[in-house]
Amino acid sequence: VKVYLDCFPCFMRQALDAARMATDDTMVQRRVLDEVAKLLPTVPLDATPIDIGQLIHRLVREITGVADPYKKVKRESNDLGLKLYSYLKSEIEASEDPLLMALNIAGAGNIIDFGPKLALDSNTSMEEILKGSFTQALQNQLNQADYDSFKHKLENVEGVLYLGDNTGEIVCDKLLIEQLLKVGKKVTFVVRDKPTINDATLEDAVYVGLDKLATVMLNGSDAPGTRLKDCSSEFRHLFECSELIISKGQGNFEGLSEVPGPIFFLFKVKCPVIAREVDTNIGAIVLKEQIAEKVPK
Amino acid sequence: VKVYLDCFPCFMRQALDAARMATDDTMVQRRVLDEVAKLLPTVPLDATPIDIGQLIHRLVREITGVADPYKKVKRESNDLGLKLYSYLKSEIEASEDPLLMALNIAGAGNIIDFGPKLALDSNTSMEEILKGSFTQALQNQLNQADYDSFKHKLENVEGVLYLGDNTGEIVCDKLLIEQLLKVGKKVTFVVRDKPTINDATLEDAVYVGLDKLATVMLNGSDAPGTRLKDCSSEFRHLFECSELIISKGQGNFEGLSEVPGPIFFLFKVKCPVIAREVDTNIGAIVLKEQIAEKVPK
Numbered sequence: 001v002k003v004y005l006d007c008f009p010c011f012m013r014q015a016l017d018a019a020r021m022a023t024d025d026t027m028v029q030r031r032v033l034d035e036v037a038k039l040l041p042t043v044p045l046d047a048t049p050i051d052i053g054q055l056i057h058r059l060v061r062e063i064t065g066v067a068d069p070y071k072k073v074k075r076e077s078n079d080l081g082l083k084l085y086s087y088l089k090s091e092i093e094a095s096e097d098p099l100l101m102a103l104n105i106a107g108a109g110n111i112i113d114f115g116p117k118l119a120l121d122s123n124t125s126m127e128e129i130l131k132g133s134f135t136q137a138l139q140n141q142l143n144q145a146d147y148d149s150f151k152h153k154l155e156n157v158e159g160v161l162y163l164g165d166n167t168g169e170i171v172c173d174k175l176l177i178e179q180l181l182k183v184g185k186k187v188t189f190v191v192r193d194k195p196t197i198n199d200a201t202l203e204d205a206v207y208v209g210l211d212k213l214a215t216v217m218l219n220g221s222d223a224p225g226t227r228l229k230d231c232s233s234e235f236r237h238l239f240e241c242s243e244l245i246i247s248k249g250q251g252n253f254e255g256l257s258e259v260p261g262p263i264f265f266l267f268k269v270k271c272p273v274i275a276r277e278v279d280t281n282i283g284a285i286v287l288k289e290q291i292a293e294k295v296p297k
Numbered sequence: 298v299k300v301y302l303d304c305f306p307c308f309m310r311q312a313l314d315a316a317r318m319a320t321d322d323t324m325v326q327r328r329v330l331d332e333v334a335k336l337l338p339t340v341p342l343d344a345t346p347i348d349i350g351q352l353i354h355r356l357v358r359e360i361t362g363v364a365d366p367y368k369k370v371k372r373e374s375n376d377l378g379l380k381l382y383s384y385l386k387s388e389i390e391a392s393e394d395p396l397l398m399a400l401n402i403a404g405a406g407n408i409i410d411f412g413p414k415l416a417l418d419s420n421t422s423m424e425e426i427l428k429g430s431f432t433q434a435l436q437n438q439l440n441q442a443d444y445d446s447f448k449h450k451l452e453n454v455e456g457v458l459y460l461g462d463n464t465g466e467i468v469c470d471k472l473l474i475e476q477l478l479k480v481g482k483k484v485t486f487v488v489r490d491k492p493t494i495n496d497a498t499l500e501d502a503v504y505v506g507l508d509k510l511a512t513v514m515l516n517g518s519d520a521p522g523t524r525l526k527d528c529s530s531e532f533r534h535l536f537e538c539s540e541l542i543i544s545k546g547q548g549n550f551e552g553l554s555e556v557p558g559p560i561f562f563l564f565k566v567k568c569p570v571i572a573r574e575v576d577t578n579i580g581a582i583v584l585k586e587q588i589a590e591k592v593p594k
Contacts, residue, residue, distance in 0.1 A: 005313055005323060008330050013306035026302065033305050034338035041331035 001254040003047045004273045008040055011052055013117055018060040018197070021114075022069035032063050049273070050225035050254045053115065057196045057224065068195040070114060077112050077168025077198060078207050080127055084134075085171050091138065092175055099183075100140060100147060102176040107266045107285035108137035109172030110165060110249050114198040115224055116270040130168075133268065133285075142287040149289050150264050157243040159186035162214065163226055165249025165267070170200045171208050173248065178213065187214040188238065194222035199251070225251025228259060250274050256290075263290035298551040300344045301570045305337055308349055310414055315357040315494065318411075319366035329360050346570070347522035347551045350412065354493045354521060365492040367411060367464075374409050374465025374495060375504050377424055381431075382468055388435065389472060396480075397437060397444060399473040404563045404582035405434035406469030407462060407546050411495040412521055413567040427465075430565065430582075439584040446586050447561050454540040456483035459511065460523055462546030462564070467497045468505050470545065475510065484511040485535065491519035496548070522548025525556060547571050553587075560587035 012033060019032040036056055043052055061067055068074075088105050095101035111133040112126065154160070160180055164170055177187050189210050192199045205216045220232025226247065228236055239245070245263040247256055253265045257277070265288045269275050275282050309330060316329040333353055340349055358364055365371075385402050392398035408430040409423065451457070457477055461467055474484050486507050489496045502513045517529025523544070525533055536542070542560040544553055550562045550571070562585045566572050572579050 005326055005330060008334070009306045009310035009313060012309050016302055016306060029302055030342070033302060037305070037334045037337040040334040045327070 001048055001257045001274070001277055002045065003043060003049050003052060006271075006273050007049050007052070008043075010117065010271070011040065011056055012036060014053070014115060015056050015060060017114065018057060018069055019064060021073070022060060022064035022066035028064055032060055035059050035063060048225075048227070048254045050223050050227060050251050053225070053251070054196065054221075054223035054227065054230070058222070061195075070195065070198040073114065074167040074195075074198050074200075074204060075207075077126065077166070078171065078204055080130065081109070081112075081168040081171025082208060084130070085175070088134065088172065088175055089178075091134075092179070099151065099179050100142070101137075102179040103147070103150075103266060103287060104137035104140050104142060104285060105134060106169075106172045106176040106248065107142070107268060107287065108133040109169035110266070110268040110285075111270075112166045112168040112198070113249065113268075113270055114166075115251065126168075136283075137285060141285060146264070146287045146289045150287065153244055153262065154180075154183070154185065157185065159188065159243070161238060161242040161245045162187050162189045163219075163245065163247045163252050164189055164191050164200045164205070165252060167198050167200045167204045169248070170204060170210060174208055174210055174213065176246075177210070181213060188217055189214040190217050190219050190226075190235065192222060192224075193218045193220050193232075196222045196224045199224055223251075223255070225249070225253075226255040228255065253288075258292050259290075260292045261290055264288070265290070298345055298554045298571070298574055299342065300340060300346050300349060303568075303570050304346050304349070305340075307414065307568070308337065308353055309333060311350070311412060312353050312357060314411065315354060315366055316361060318370070319357060319361035319363035325361055329357055332356050332360060345522075345524070345551045347520050347524060347548050350522070350548070351493065351518075351520035351524065351527070355519070358492075367492065367495040370411065371464040371492075371495050371497075371501060372504075374423065374463070375468065375501055377427065378406070378409075378465040378468025379505060381427070382472070385431065385469065385472055386475075388431075389476070396448065396476050397439070398435075399476040400444070400447075400563060400584060401434035401437050401439060401582060402431060403466075403469045403473040403545065404439070404565060404584065405430040406466035407563070407565040407582075408567075409463045409465040409495070410546065410565075410567055411463075412548065423465075433580075434582060438582060443561070443584045443586045447584065450541055450559065451477075451480070451482065454482065456485065456540070458485050458487065458535060458539040458542045460487045460516075460542065460544045460549050461497045461502070462549060464495050464497045464501045466545070467501060467507060471505055471507055471510065473543075474507070478510060485514055486511040487514050487516050487523075487532065489519060489521075490515045490517050490529075493519045493521045496521055520548075520552070522546070522550070523552040525552065555589050556587075557589045558587055561585070562587070 015036040019029040092098045092101045191201050219235045221230040247263050247265045249267045269284045312333040316326040389395045389398045488498050488502050516532045518527040544562045546564045566581045
C-alpha cells in the first residue's frame with residue numbers, strides 16, 4: 001500500500017495522539033507536531049504508510065523521552081483480552097466450524113488499534129467496542145473463496161508463520177493458534193522488536209502465554225507493520241521459506257500487500273485508505289489471500 | 298479562540314479538501330500539503346484558527362492557480378437555500394415566536410460549512426443534511442437567557458450589524474433579516490471581501506437578494522472569519538459604533554470571541570475545539586452573548 005494524500009492529515013493526528021499518550025506537556029506535544037510537519041514534505045510517494053509511521057513514532061519517543069508511550073494501554077488491552085478469553089473459547093468450541101470462527105475472532109480482535117482514528121478514544125469503553133466487534137465476528141462475513149483456499153493450503157503445510165499485530169488482539173491470535181495446533185500445525189508467532197504504538201512485543205506474547213503454544217520470534221524492526229527491508233535477516237529468511245503466512249492487521253498489510261508469498265491477510269478495516277485498497281467498508285473483517293505474484297527473473 | 302493542537306491535523310485535512318476542490322492533479326495537491334506542512338511549525342500559539350485558515354486558503358489559491366475553488370459548491374448551496382426559502386418562511390410565520398424561530402433557522406443554516414470536517418463530504422446529500430439541521434431548529438434549543446437578552450437589546454437599537462458566514466446559509470440569514478426589518482430595524486450585512494472556502498461574498502449576497510433588504514458591506518478581508526486587524530478601517534469603524542452585532546458562524550466566533558462588544562454569536566458547533574470553548578456538543582445550535590469586557594484604559 002502506497003501512502004495516500006489522505007494519510008498526511010492522519011499522520012499529524014496520529015502524532016498528536018501518541019504525544020498525548022507520552023506526556024501532558026503541551027509544549028512538548030507541539031514540538032512533536034512541528035517535527036512531524038517538517039518530515040511530511042520529505043515523504044516519497046512510493047513510501048508505505050508504515051514507513052512514515054515508523055519515523056513518526058520514533059520522533060514521539062525521542063522528543064518526549066518516553067520509550068513506550070502506550071505501555072499502560074497495552075497492559076489494559078492484554079488484560080481485557082485475557083478476561084474475555086474463556087467466553088471466546090467457548091464460542092469457538094460451540095461453533096460448527098471452529099477454525100472459521102477462530103479466524104473471525106482473530107480478525108475482530110484487530111479492532112484494538114491505536115494507530116488509525118477510532119472510536120477507541122471516545123466515550124465508549126474499549127470493552128464495549130471489542131464486544132461489538134466480536135458480535136460482528138459471530139456473523140462470519142469472511143470471503144468464502146479465501147477461506148476455502150486457506151483451509152486447503154493449511155492441510156498441506158507443516159507449519160504456519162503468524163505475524164502478530166496489537167496487544168489485546170494477541171489473545172484472539174492465541175485462540176486461532178490453538179485451532180492450528182489442534183490440526184497438528186507448528187506455529188511461529190512474530191512480534192515487533194521494540195515498542196511502537198500499541199503493537200505487541202515479546203513481553204506481551206509472554207504475558208498472554210503465547211510462548212507456551214508457539215515459537216515466539218522478534219522481527220528486528222520497530223515499524224508499526226512488517227517492513228521487510230527493515231527486518232532482521234533471520235526473520236526475512238524464515239519469511240522466504242514459509243509455506244503459509246497469516247499476516248494480522250492493517251500495518252502488516254500495508255507493508256506486505258505487494259510482496260509475493262503464501263500470505264493470508266486477516267484484519268479489521270479501520271481507515272478509508274485501506275477500505276479503498278481492499279474494496280470494502282470501514283469496519284469490515286477481512287480475510288484476503290495474497291494476489292501479488294513473483295516477477296519472473 | 299486560540300489555536301489548539303487539535304487544529305494542526307485539521308489544517309492539513311482542510312488544505313487537502315480545498316486542494317481537491319481546486320484541482321484533480323494529485324501532484325499539485327501534494328504541493329499544497331507540503332507548503333501547509335512547512336507553515337505549521339511557524340504558527341504562534343496565540344494565533345486564532347482563522348489566522349491560519351486565511352494563510353492556508355491563500356496557499357491553495359496560489360499553488361493551484363484557482364481563484365475560487367468552491368465556486369461551484371457555493372452556487373449549489375445558494376440554489377439549495379433558495380429552493381427551501383418558502384418552506385422555511387412558512388415555518389417562521391406559523392411559529393408562535395417568529396423571531397426565535399428565525400434565529401434557530403439562521404443558526405441551523407450554518408451547517409453549510411466546508412471548513413470543518415463534516416458529513417457534507419459523505420454519501421448524504423447536502424439537502425438531507427440541511428433538512429436534518431432545520432428539523433433540529435424547529436425544536437429550539439437556544440439558551441433562553443441569551444435570547445431574552447437579545448430581544449431586550451434589539452428593542453433599544455436602531456440598526457443591526459449582521460456578519461454573514463457561508464453561502465446557502467445566507468438565505469437563512471435573509472429570513473432572519475426579514476424579521477428584523479419587520480420590527481423596524483435597519484440591517485447592514487457584511488460579507489468577505491474575497492473568496493475563501495465557501496464563505497459568502499458580495500456576489501452571493503446579491504444572488505440571494507440580500508441587497509434588496511440590507512446594506513451589503515465588504516469587510517476588506519479574505520480570512521474565513523472576522524479578523525478585525527485584517528479588515529478595512531471602514532468596517533472596523535462601523536463595528537466599533539454598532540449597538541448590536543449578530544455574528545454568524547464558527548469563523549467569526551473564532552476571530553471575535555475575545556473582542557468586547559454588543560455581539561451575539563449564532564452558529565452551529567462543528568468541531569471538538571469549538572464544542573469545548575462553548576461547553577456544548579458538536580451539532581448544537583448556539584446563540585451566545587459576548588461576555589468579554591473592555592479592559593479599562
